[in-house]
Amino acid sequence: MFTDKEDFKVQFVDKLKTLQGKSIEEASKLDKYQALSALIRDVISKKWVDTNDRYKKTVEKQVYYFSVEFLIGRLLGSNLLNLDVQGICAEGLSELGIDLNELEQQETDAGLGNGGLGRLAACFLDSLASLNLPGHGCGIRYKYGLFEQKIVNGYQVENPDNWLKNSYVWEFRKADKAVKVRFNGTVRTDYSGREPKFIHEGYDTVLAVPYDIPVLGYKSDTVNTLRLWSAEVAEEQFNLSSFNKGDYNQGLEYRYAVEAISEILYPEDSYYGGRVLRLKQEYFFVSAGIQSIIRRFKRHYQSLHNLTDHVAVHINDTHPALCVPELMRVLIDEEGFGWDEAWRITSNTISYTNHTIMPEALEKWPTEIFQSLLPRLFMIVAEINERFCKELWNHYPGDWEKIRHMAIIADGYVKMANLAVVGSYSVNGVAKIHTEILKKEVMRDFYLHYPYKFNNKTNGITHRRWLLKSNPKLASLITNQIGPSWIYHPTDLRNLCRYAHDSAFQHQIEAIKRDNKVKLADYIKNKYQIVVNVNSIFDVQVKRIHAYKRQLLNVLHIMYLYNRLLDDPDLLITPRTFIFAGKAAPGYYLAKQTIKLINAVAQRVNNDVRIKDKLKVVFLENYSVSLAEIIFAAADVSEQISTASKEASGTGNMKFMMNGAVTCGTLDGANIEIRDEVCDANIVIFGLTADEVLNYYQTGTYKSIDIYHSDEALKRVIDQLTNDFLAVSPDEFQSIRDGLLHNDEYFVLKDFAAYQAAQQKIENCFNVPEIWARMCINNIAYSGKFSSDRTISEYAIGIWKIRPFLI
Numbered sequence: 001m002f003t004d005k006e007d008f009k010v011q012f013v014d015k016l017k018t019l020q021g022k023s024i025e026e027a028s029k030l031d032k033y034q035a036l037s038a039l040i041r042d043v044i045s046k047k048w049v050d051t052n053d054r055y056k057k058t059v060e061k062q063v064y065y066f067s068v069e070f071l072i073g074r075l076l077g078s079n080l081l082n083l084d085v086q087g088i089c090a091e092g093l094s095e096l097g098i099d100l101n102e103l104e105q106q107e108t109d110a111g112l113g114n115g116g117l118g119r120l121a122a123c124f125l126d127s128l129a130s131l132n133l134p135g136h137g138c139g140i141r142y143k144y145g146l147f148e149q150k151i152v153n154g155y156q157v158e159n160p161d162n163w164l165k166n167s168y169v170w171e172f173r174k175a176d177k178a179v180k181v182r183f184n185g186t187v188r189t190d191y192s193g194r195e196p197k198f199i200h201e202g203y204d205t206v207l208a209v210p211y212d213i214p215v216l217g218y219k220s221d222t223v224n225t226l227r228l229w230s231a232e233v234a235e236e237q238f239n240l241s242s243f244n245k246g247d248y249n250q251g252l253e254y255r256y257a258v259e260a261i262s263e264i265l266y267p268e269d270s271y272y273g274g275r276v277l278r279l280k281q282e283y284f285f286v287s288a289g290i291q292s293i294i295r296r297f298k299r300h301y302q303s304l305h306n307l308t309d310h311v312a313v314h315i316n317d318t319h320p321a322l323c324v325p326e327l328m329r330v331l332i333d334e335e336g337f338g339w340d341e342a343w344r345i346t347s348n349t350i351s352y353t354n355h356t357i358m359p360e361a362l363e364k365w366p367t368e369i370f371q372s373l374l375p376r377l378f379m380i381v382a383e384i385n386e387r388f389c390k391e392l393w394n395h396y397p398g399d400w401e402k403i404r405h406m407a408i409i410a411d412g413y414v415k416m417a418n419l420a421v422v423g424s425y426s427v428n429g430v431a432k433i434h435t436e437i438l439k440k441e442v443m444r445d446f447y448l449h450y451p452y453k454f455n456n457k458t459n460g461i462t463h464r465r466w467l468l469k470s471n472p473k474l475a476s477l478i479t480n481q482i483g484p485s486w487i488y489h490p491t492d493l494r495n496l497c498r499y500a501h502d503s504a505f506q507h508q509i510e511a512i513k514r515d516n517k518v519k520l521a522d523y524i525k526n527k528y529q530i531v532v533n534v535n536s537i538f539d540v541q542v543k544r545i546h547a548y549k550r551q552l553l554n555v556l557h558i559m560y561l562y563n564r565l566l567d568d569p570d571l572l573i574t575p576r577t578f579i580f581a582g583k584a585a586p587g588y589y590l591a592k593q594t595i596k597l598i599n600a601v602a603q604r605v606n607n608d609v610r611i612k613d614k615l616k617v618v619f620l621e622n623y624s625v626s627l628a629e630i631i632f633a634a635a636d637v638s639e640q641i642s643t644a645s646k647e648a649s650g651t652g653n654m655k656f657m658m659n660g661a662v663t664c665g666t667l668d669g670a671n672i673e674i675r676d677e678v679c680d681a682n683i684v685i686f687g688l689t690a691d692e693v694l695n696y697y698q699t700g701t702y703k704s705i706d707i708y709h710s711d712e713a714l715k716r717v718i719d720q721l722t723n724d725f726l727a728v729s730p731d732e733f734q735s736i737r738d739g740l741l742h743n744d745e746y747f748v749l750k751d752f753a754a755y756q757a758a759q760q761k762i763e764n765c766f767n768v769p770e771i772w773a774r775m776c777i778n779n780i781a782y783s784g785k786f787s788s789d790r791t792i793s794e795y796a797i798g799i800w801k802i803r804p805f806l807i
Helices: 005-020 029-057 076-083 086-095 100-105 116-130 240-244 248-262 272-300 304-310 323-334 339-347 367-373 375-395 400-406 416-422 432-442 444-449 463-469 472-482 490-499 503-528 551-567 589-606 625-634 652-658 671-678 690-699 704-710 712-720 734-742 752-766 769-781 788-800
Strands: 062-066 135-140 148-152 155-159 179-183 186-190 197-201 204-216 223-233 311-316 350-353 364-366 413-415 426-429 454-456 537-542 576-581 615-620 637-640 662-665
Touching: 005 029, 005 086, 029 076, 029 100, 029 204, 029 223, 062 116, 062 272, 062 788, 076 086, 076 100, 076 204, 076 463, 086 100, 116 135, 116 204, 116 223, 116 311, 116 463, 116 788, 135 272, 155 589, 179 272, 186 375, 197 323, 197 375, 204 272, 223 248, 223 272, 248 272, 272 304, 272 311, 272 323, 272 364, 272 367, 304 311, 304 339, 311 323, 311 788, 323 339, 323 350, 323 375, 323 416, 364 367, 367 375, 367 413, 375 400, 375 416, 400 444, 413 416, 426 432, 432 444, 432 454, 432 671, 432 690, 463 472, 463 625, 463 652, 472 490, 472 503, 490 769, 490 788, 503 615, 503 625, 503 769, 537 625, 537 752, 551 576, 551 589, 551 615, 551 712, 551 752, 576 625, 589 615, 589 734, 625 652, 637 652, 652 662, 652 671, 652 769, 662 671, 662 752, 662 769, 704 712, 704 734, 712 734, 752 769
Parallel strands: 062 135, 062 311, 135 223, 311 350, 350 426, 426 454, 537 576, 537 637, 576 615, 637 662
Antiparallel strands: 148 155, 179 204, 186 197, 204 223, 364 413
């Protein structure tokens, strides 16, 4: 660590010389960023080694969090914050003629995730380390991330996200800890001994090489590990003889097939090859992670019989559900355990978080793909299924429909959610309503069979990243007003409630919000040449583009407001800036058309001088953690308008809330718990309830065409999708129109009138500054409950049974 500012300056200049071979005058901003990051990495590494040494000497239980995404964002700023050296570094660099903010901008967001699932995992790792809890992440080191989103002529275009082009200073390649993962081949059973042995033959070997990223806690000596696996060609798979004979194509094709495993997040799975690749990815990092855990455990303990006393494995959604059969495989095939003991260990080691009730997200794999790619694992899953179905038969004799529904293998598929439930000791939802829907609807049969497994752990966000780091002016004001205890105990933010009616404090809150809006407006102007009014309502919906999240409801309302202004240009309406961001899955046509619609509406609205700049619409491309940090701090309104019952929890709603935005939302996910905290006066709720939605699905009585014919203003908007109102061909949005009129699966038209009324209420409140400021302050004050520190403490105590480890 640095003793003072002068010591830092000396170390920084020395690191720049030794790392880049350049003086300050010669070095580029990227050179300086890499030198500073390398210097900070050295400091963290020493703490990391000390932490690992402590873990080796202790019998404390550790948790391994398996997730296909870890959306960690930029690390330089957060590491400086956690080390408490921001001030020293900023001042020292300034004296050297360097702007720390400019160096932070040189860092590329790590391409390791897409949305809430990955950001939640990153927040959890932060909280584990900050609470001194022994917990580590396990995922995939994607070479090109999901994709870099470009908007070209209003359409989403996907380009490779080459986030590793300048290397990645925060990772450590650990080639000596590589493991081998097997695919394809056949399994032979050897009955020559007392117990049958299963011998996997003719398989393809992939080398899994770990890249470790240290995860530093806030002002803590604890540094945990995020281990990401990269797929490489194993030596035994490289046919040197064929290569020397000129058969280059075979070797290159195999190399590409191997490296593709860790190339991109969520490869397109609408075709056979894509489905195989996704299953390969899931087994690849699961097998590598389980092997690594077992290998480490055996170095420190004599027997695997007590694995559950020292290791907890958590699977984040169904992507890592193969942890169940893979741990069984290792215990039986490699460690010589019998089935019953292996199952006892496995089912008491693994816990599972369900993140969705959407059928398409509850993964299932065709048995022919699964069996061909993972022959030994399929045998194990089939055995788990057979034993489980026998158990079900004993409980529900003759109820074939229930058994078929609960079976792990049925109807030609391996059902990953069923596998995760059966093979784990804990199953949790991520918001109260989500957990109740799991228990009463989606997983009702499992809940009735295993009631003791099910529990709720409402999601959370790290307030250090989303308030202390990304909104430093607001954080400083809060500390000046109530002291710094909230940084360590975020529920202390409630002490702000006493200032909700304080006019001086309200003005300070308003001034900070305006400064943040200016920052976002400058970003928009510089990048898109769109000038937005910083005094307008910044109405923001940023999240993955999906029909159930109802970006369509938002854009239809914008068209409705625009029509009102066309009819009466002098209409008294509070100016609004509507801001969208988010990526659509490459194969999700409707989501990509929604992006096109938003941009088509923006083109029309933003260039119409008749409405006197009362409305602006902006789609911010390539949504990322670093962009989100700017957006959340500037937002006035948080759009959380998913169809009730569909959003498991949400974490964007929490980030907006923590930064003083007011939620406009349905009674869905964590919106309900936010309402319970802030009360109805500080949130705007509208629309169908979850029970009403589920009832419509069951009865089939909802007919969207009736609403279309009964609401003239809405009918006008729907018709504008396919006439010459927008600068597109008449059939461009025909599929959107047809979906709304003939199905409207997510009740966009049903909720439209209620949404319009909610938006009017938002405007009315915003127009009375003292009311709006009071709402903002109360949202900040009650946001502490939604810190990931609270969530992780609940996991640690209620599921994993781990405790803080201190020197």
